[in-house]
Amino acid sequence: MILYGIPTCDTCRKARKALEAAGQDVTFRDLRADPLAPEDIARFHATFGDKLLNRASTTWRGLDEATRAQPFAELLAAHPTLIKRPIIEGEALTLGWDKAAQATQLPAS
Template sequence: MELFGLKTCDTCRKAIKALKDAHFVDVRTEGVPPEVMKAALAQFGPALINTRSTTWRALSDEQRQAPPLALLAEHPNLMKRPLISDGDTLHLGWTKDVQAALGVS
């Protein structure tokens, strides 16, 4: 299991603490493999981009129109976090539904 996020993100820290066997990948330093990002975009669509972030608000309207994969490659902290890859299954966020699906109580 891989957990993609930011080491400074409180939600990611909670997920890391609960998923002790997960391999943490900091998206700022290591990035997300292109095949995982493409699969996540196909599954989650626009929900993959955190439009409530300060980074999003700082972007111009022109920058916001960039293709999502290009936008996330340039600004990895725009990705909603955490993105969890559990085999062939992807989970986005750290909601009660995600926790239940991963067997975390």
């Protein structure tokens, strides 16, 4: 299982802790230190659509309109903190750590 995120993200830390506590073997991939390849961005965008872009982030609020208008893949490649987190690639591909993602990624008890 791969958890894509950033180490300072509280949601990523909660997800990782819960997954590991449930006995999952989690590989953490830091999106800042190891940015997504264009094919990964395309794959995630195909799965999640525009939900992949975190418009509530401080990074997004700090961008000018010209930068925001860049093609989706270029924008996320240049600013990995704009990616909604965590992306978890396990039995299925999930975005975020809501109840639906938890039900999908955590083993049934």
